[in-house]
Amino acid sequence: MTAVAHAPSFVSEETTITSWVLTTDHKRIGVLYLCTLLFLLALGGAFAMAIRLEQLGPGEDIMSAHTYSRMFTLHGVTMVWLFLIPSIPSAFGNFLLPIMIGAKDVAFPRLNLASYWVFVAGASMVLASMLVGGIDTGWTFYEPYSASSPTAVPLALLGVFVVGFSTIMTGLNFIVTVHTLRAPGLGWMRMPLFVWSIYATSIIQVLATPVLGMVLVLVSLDHAFSFGIFDPARGGDPLLYQHLFWFYSHPAVYIMVLPAMGVVSEVIPTFSRKNPFSYKAIAYSSLGIAFVGFLTWGHHMFVAGMSRFDAGAFGILSMLVAVFSAIKMFNWIFTMKRGAIDPKTPLLHVFGFLFLFFFGGMTGVAVASTSLDVHWHDTAFVVAHFHFVMVGGTLTAFLAALHYWFPKMTGRLYPERLGKLGALLVFLGFLGTFVPQFLLGNAGMPRRYATYPEQFTTLQRLSTYGSWVLGGGMLLIACYLAWALVRGPRCGPNPWHSRSFEWRTPSPPPKENFVGEPDFSVENYDYTREL
Amino acid sequence: MTQRTHAARLGMWVFLASEVLLFTVLFTVYADARARYPEVFHHEIHAHADKVLGSVNTAILLVSSTLVAAGVHALKENQRSRATALVFATVVLGLCFLGIKGHEYIDHVHHDIVPGHGIFWTLYFTMTGLHALHVCAGVVTLSLVARTKHVIVLENAALYWHLVDVIWIFLWPLFYLA
Amino acid sequence: MSRSILLTGVGLIALWALSFGLSFADLGHAGLPVALAIAVVKATLVGAIFMELASASASIRFSVLAAGALAALLIGLVVADIEMRDPPPLVPPGYDAAAR
Numbered sequence: 001m002t003a004v005a006h007a008p009s010f011v012s013e014e015t016t017i018t019s020w021v022l023t024t025d026h027k028r029i030g031v032l033y034l035c036t037l038l039f040l041l042a043l044g045g046a047f048a049m050a051i052r053l054e055q056l057g058p059g060e061d062i063m064s065a066h067t068y069s070r071m072f073t074l075h076g077v078t079m080v081w082l083f084l085i086p087s088i089p090s091a092f093g094n095f096l097l098p099i100m101i102g103a104k105d106v107a108f109p110r111l112n113l114a115s116y117w118v119f120v121a122g123a124s125m126v127l128a129s130m131l132v133g134g135i136d137t138g139w140t141f142y143e144p145y146s147a148s149s150p151t152a153v154p155l156a157l158l159g160v161f162v163v164g165f166s167t168i169m170t171g172l173n174f175i176v177t178v179h180t181l182r183a184p185g186l187g188w189m190r191m192p193l194f195v196w197s198i199y200a201t202s203i204i205q206v207l208a209t210p211v212l213g214m215v216l217v218l219v220s221l222d223h224a225f226s227f228g229i230f231d232p233a234r235g236g237d238p239l240l241y242q243h244l245f246w247f248y249s250h251p252a253v254y255i256m257v258l259p260a261m262g263v264v265s266e267v268i269p270t271f272s273r274k275n276p277f278s279y280k281a282i283a284y285s286s287l288g289i290a291f292v293g294f295l296t297w298g299h300h301m302f303v304a305g306m307s308r309f310d311a312g313a314f315g316i317l318s319m320l321v322a323v324f325s326a327i328k329m330f331n332w333i334f335t336m337k338r339g340a341i342d343p344k345t346p347l348l349h350v351f352g353f354l355f356l357f358f359f360g361g362m363t364g365v366a367v368a369s370t371s372l373d374v375h376w377h378d379t380a381f382v383v384a385h386f387h388f389v390m391v392g393g394t395l396t397a398f399l400a401a402l403h404y405w406f407p408k409m410t411g412r413l414y415p416e417r418l419g420k421l422g423a424l425l426v427f428l429g430f431l432g433t434f435v436p437q438f439l440l441g442n443a444g445m446p447r448r449y450a451t452y453p454e455q456f457t458t459l460q461r462l463s464t465y466g467s468w469v470l471g472g473g474m475l476l477i478a479c480y481l482a483w484a485l486v487r488g489p490r491c492g493p494n495p496w497h498s499r500s501f502e503w504r505t506p507s508p509p510p511k512e513n514f515v516g517e518p519d520f521s522v523e524n525y526d527y528t529r530e531l
Numbered sequence: 532m533t534q535r536t537h538a539a540r541l542g543m544w545v546f547l548a549s550e551v552l553l554f555t556v557l558f559t560v561y562a563d564a565r566a567r568y569p570e571v572f573h574h575e576i577h578a579h580a581d582k583v584l585g586s587v588n589t590a591i592l593l594v595s596s597t598l599v600a601a602g603v604h605a606l607k608e609n610q611r612s613r614a615t616a617l618v619f620a621t622v623v624l625g626l627c628f629l630g631i632k633g634h635e636y637i638d639h640v641h642h643d644i645v646p647g648h649g650i651f652w653t654l655y656f657t658m659t660g661l662h663a664l665h666v667c668a669g670v671v672t673l674s675l676v677a678r679t680k681h682v683i684v685l686e687n688a689a690l691y692w693h694l695v696d697v698i699w700i701f702l703w704p705l706f707y708l709a
Numbered sequence: 710m711s712r713s714i715l716l717t718g719v720g721l722i723a724l725w726a727l728s729f730g731l732s733f734a735d736l737g738h739a740g741l742p743v744a745l746a747i748a749v750v751k752a753t754l755v756g757a758i759f760m761e762l763a764s765a766s767a768s769i770r771f772s773v774l775a776a777g778a779l780a781a782l783l784i785g786l787v788v789a790d791i792e793m794r795d796p797p798p799l800v801p802p803g804y805d806a807a808a809r
Contacts, residue, residue, distance in 0.1 A: 107538045172545045179768055180538040207779055210549045214556035218657070227646050227653050229560065235571070235650030240563045243787050244556055294779060298786065307793035310786055537766070544769045548776040555780040562784050566791040586729050593725055593751075597718030600759040604711045693760045697752045704744035708732040 007510035009411065024109035025511060029116050030095030031409070036116075037091055038478075040082040040123065045474065047075035052433070052467040055460045058452050068450035069136035070151070076139025081160050082123050084394050085252060088259035089205075090119070090170055092401050093198045095409060097174060099502045099509060100192045102183025102518040107176040115169035118162060125159025138448060140249070143230035143241040147222035154220040161216045164209045167255075171205030174198055183518055192500050192524055193282050197262025200286040204251045204258075204293065212248035215241065239305055246297035254293040256390060257357075258286060260397030261328055264350050267404050268332050270498040271347040272339025275525035277331045288324040296321060302373045311370050318368035325361055329354070344496070345419030349400035352427040356392025360385060363438070378448075381441025384434045391430055399426065399477065406481065407495045411507045412488030418480040425473025432466020499525050536683045543687040547694050550665075554698055557658045561705060564650045575651045576707065579644065581635060585707035588631050589699060595624035596696040599673070599689045606685050611678075614685065618677040621692065625670040632663050655706055662702060665695045717758040724751050 007013075010027045020028055050071050054062050063071065094112065098105050106112050129135060135151040146153055178199045182191070219241070221227040228234035230241045265282050269275060276282055298306060298314030332354065341347070363385040367373050376382055399422075406414050436459040441447075445456055452460065494503040501524060505514050522529050565572045602617030639645070639652075646656040669692045676688045728747045736743055757763040762770060 108542065168549050172542055172549070175545055176538050176542045179541055180534050203775070206545055206549050207552055207775060210553040211556050211783070214553050218556070218560070221646075221657070225647065227657070229650065229653055229657070234647070234653070235564055235568055237563050237567065237791075239790070240560060240787065243783070243790070244559065247783050294782065305794070307790045307795070309793040310790045313786070313789075541766070541768055541772075544765075544772045548772040551776040552779060555776075555783060558780070559784050559787050562788050563791055566788050582732065586725070590722065590725055593721045594718065596755060596759055597714060597721070600714045600717075601711065604714060690760055693755050697755050700748050700751050700755070701745070704728065704741065704748055708728065708744045709736075709740035 007506075007512070007515055009506070009508040010511045011508055013511050022113065024105070024113050026094050026098050026105050026109065026112060027409075027509065027511075027513075029112050030091050030093075032116055033086065033094060033119070034091040036120065036123070037083055037087055040078060041087075042478075044075055044078035044083055045471065047071050047078060049467065049471055051075060052464040054450060055452075056464050058454055058457055058460075060450055063450070065450040066136065069138075069448070070134040072448055073136055073138050074130055074134050077126060077135075077156065077160065079390075080139055080252070080256075081163050082126060084256045084390060085167060086119065086163075086170075087256075087394065087398050088263060088401060089174070089198055089201055089255075090115075090167075092194075092263070092405060093174060093201075093259065094170075096405065096502050097177060097195060097198055098181065099505060099513050100195050100500070101178065101181060102186055102501065102514070102520060103177065103181040104512055104514075106173045107181055108173050111169055111173055115166045115173070118169065119166035122159045122162030122164075122166060125162060126156055127159075129156035129159060140245060141216070141219055142245075143219065143222065143236075143238045146219050147226075147228075147230065149223075153223045157216040157220050157223075161213045161220075164213045164216075167205050168209050171202035171209075174202040175206065178202075183520065186520060189279070189283070190520070190524060192502070193265035193276065193279065193286075194259075194262040194500075196283045196286045197258045197265065200290040201255050201258045204255050204290050208248045208251040208255075208294070211244060212252075215244040215248070218244075239301070242301050242304055243297070246300045247294075250297040250300065251290075251293045253386075253389070254289055256394045258289060260353070260357075260394045261286070263397040263401045263404070264332060264353055265328075266500055267346045267350045267400055268335050269525045269527075270404075270496050270500065271342045271344055271350075272336045273342070273497075273527045274335055274339035275527065277334035277337075279525070281327050282331050285324040285327045288327075289321060292317070292320045292324065296368075299368045299370075299373070302370050303377045315368065315370045319365065322361060322365050325357075329358060343420075344403075345414070345416060345423055346400045346404035348420055348423040349396050349403065349426075352423065352430075353393060353396045353400065356388050356396060356427075356430065360388030360392050363388065376441060378446055379441035380437040380445045380447055383447045384437035384441060387430075387434050387437070391434075396426070396430075399423070402477075402481070404496070405502075406484070407491050408502060408507045408509075410485060410488070411490055412484055413491045413495060414484040414488055415480050418476065422473050422477040422480070425469055425476060429466055429468070429470030429473050433463050433470055434466070436460070436463040436466070494531070499523075499527055499531065504531065539683050539687060543690055547690060550694060554658075554661070557654070557661065558701070560650075561654055561658070564654065568650070571649075572651055573709075575649075576709065579639070579642070580707045581638070582707050584631055584635055585703060588628050589703045591624050591628050591631075592696045592699050595621045595628075596693055598624070599692050603682070603685050603689050606680075606682050611680065615677050618673050618685070622670050622673050622677070625666055625673070625692075629663060629666055629670070632659065632666075658702060659706065662695065662698055665698070669695050713758055717754050720754060721751055724754075 010025055020032070023029060050063070051068070054068055054071070060068070094106075129152040132152050132155070135149065135153055135156045137146040137149050137151070137153065141153070141157065178191075178195060218227070218229050222229055222231070228236055230236040230238045232238065265276065296314060296318040298310050299318045302311055367376050367382055367385055403414060403419055406412070440456055440459050440463075443456070445452055491507065493505065493507045496503070499522065501518070501520060504519055522531055598617050599621040602614045602621065605617060606614035636656075644652050646653045672688045672691060676684050679685055724747055728744055731743060732740070756773070762773060
């Protein structure tokens with residue numbers, strides 16, 4: 001039985017604004033990130049709603065094609081860099097990582113604080129670019145258009161560069177924390193699986209993000225000072241831009257999905273009351289995904305003019321990633337088998353994850369086949385694929401994490417029935433939005449087009465109605481979580497009766513994370529013993 | 532070795548790894564361009580690069596790396612004033628490097644060679660310019676920590692300086708020799 | 710000054726002189742590879758002795774290895790792309806496929 005806390009929680013121990021703005025407490029930094037990220041998620045969602053509204057009709061109905069270009073660009077930039085990439089690591093990683101390894105804080109607390117304000121600075125630059133009309137290059141900023149577009153390209157790109165810098169700082173902090181601050185006796189193979197996924201994510205962040213940063217600087221130099229680095233007339237190679245961009249942006253999708261998989265690996269054992277089928281397989285496959293993720297970037301460039309040698313190499317390498325994801329899927333399913341399933345909201349979101357990520361992943365293998373991609377490249381099929389993995393994968397896991405760790409962070413419970421309704425609405429709304437996109441893309445609907453032929457109208461309308469259900473579900477979740485923040489019923493330290501380490505301290509935790517020394521004598525995930 | 536020293540050293544190396552990837556982008560652009568226009572690169576290097584100045588600068592950085600390594604060693608042996616002197620000598624050499632680089636840039640501009648005039652010179656200014664920014668950062672950092680008594684602090688600053696040296700070790704042949 | 714630091718410094722200057730001298734000889738296509746090879750030796754000396762990689766922990770050495778491997782991967786596959794691209798089907802004015 002863990003000691004009853006008499007120490008004040010990390011929220012109540014000091015309540016001035018300065019104590020939040022200048023905090024070095026990883027829990028407060030996690031909360032700051034979470035609030036900022038939720039705002040940016042809403043902003044990205046607003047752009048999405050605008051896109052779907054325009055697509056209700058085949059013509060340029062509520063906006064011109066020029067404006068439509070800005071809408072999908074800003075939707076992509078906001079969702080990818082301002083929400084998805086930082087989401088689980090910066091909010092939940094920050095809050096939980098030190099607790100999960102029995103540490104008082106991360107290795108470099110002041111660097112952690114700096115990473116938050118650097119993130120805010122970068123996000124502000126991107127928001128500022130929106131105030132002066134945004135950009136219209138697509139979130140991929142391909143040259144040569146990004147060097148000549150009459151929009152605020154340098155401001156937006158340098159904003160993303162600054163945000164990238166923040167993620168490098170966070171990744172560095174997490175790597176050093178896991179290496180050096182584990183509690184005495186806590187070996188690598190006893191850590192929670194969420195820590196493994198954050199660790200693997202951090203490796204990718206530190207190695208891949210600088211590549212993005214530099215290439216965005218080069219495009220900004222091209223745009224602002226006509227450097228012509230990718231201009232063929234001056235000896236540049238526009239295809240090289242794509243190599244450099246995707247060298248980061250493919251591993252980036254694993255930055256997005258690995259933490260999501262870490263959440264799934266925590267939620268399933270808790271709500272199955274069973275230890276993971278194979279701890280080692282999940283831990284090592286996280287590293288495997290991080291490694292192989294670096295080898296596959298060319299599959300975004302099959303029709304761009306790359307050599308056939310490279311196309312062949314990347315096609316084969318891309319198949320390897322699915323192996324590690326499949327290992328995890330099998331593990332999760334077998335963990336649940338013969339478990340005592342408790343279908344609370346976090347697990348319902350995880351069920352959604354398993355279904356949607358499975359189909360997203362399979363369609364990923366499909367588009368990674370060079371010959372098939374020739375038909376699907378730049379159609380709505382690809383758009384559907386990546387929304388299945390990013391929304392159906394990362395966002396769903398983010399929602400699972402939000403519900404799972406809500407009691408940990410606030411000491412209160414959210415309303416369970418509304419939680420289940422929210423999960424259902426998000427799942428059904430998502431399917432309604434994006435299944436039509438697979439069909440549209442396969443029928444030839446290009447991506448990023450504001451207008452379309454009459455015969456696609458029905459499917460486009462269905463997609464828009466689906467987006468209203470999805471948006472409604474997200475709104476419902478936002479409302480009841482806000483309510484629960486102030487009026488939710490208080491719960492004890494471990495309402496889920498989980499065996500994972502973060503539940504062995506009060507909810508919300510005190511500033512020092514643990515009352516006395518952390519008690520890890522009962523193993524992680526060991527449901528055969530009482531705590 | 533204490534936990535905090537190990538953490539600081541590991542953190543510095545992780546940062547250096549990220550810096551390597553940052554510069555890798557530029558080396559990739561160079562490799563791509565040179566593979567497509569080998570004769571242009573060869574010609575520009577032999578017609579307009581000042582091999583003597585570039586080579587003097589290389590020697591300056593190699594010596595400065597030696598001195599700062601000696602400075603760290605002296606601090607480990609508790610010879611604090613010797614360490615400080617060696618670090619300041621490194622700073623002076625760094626400033627000499629920047630001076631020569633600046634002279635080269637001005638000379639190029641007088642010959643109408645500026646960034647934007649073809650991929651070779653754009654790369655030259657971008658790569659040596661980014662490198663020079665790092666030299667500035669190194670000069671400032673070393674000046675600030677020259678008098679520290681903590682070995683790990685000086686070690687980490689010296690690591691940064693060595694990385695800056697290694698990058699130049701590769702920039703020199705690419706832009707001056709061949 | 711420690712002996713190994715002094716010797717390494719001398720070695721670096723010797724390699725510098727070698728590289729400088731060779732740059733005046735006409736090595737043709739071998740000029741750049743030779744110069745880069747000498748650069749690799751110098752960088753290894755700085756890394757192993759000055760940066761103390763020779764005695765560093767496994768995690769530190771792994772960071773260096775990972776960064777180097779990724780750099781090689783990116784540069785390698787990009788150059789492979791350049792070398793093995795098909796020539797364009799429509800010939801732009803002034804473009805000489807044979808000379809390229």
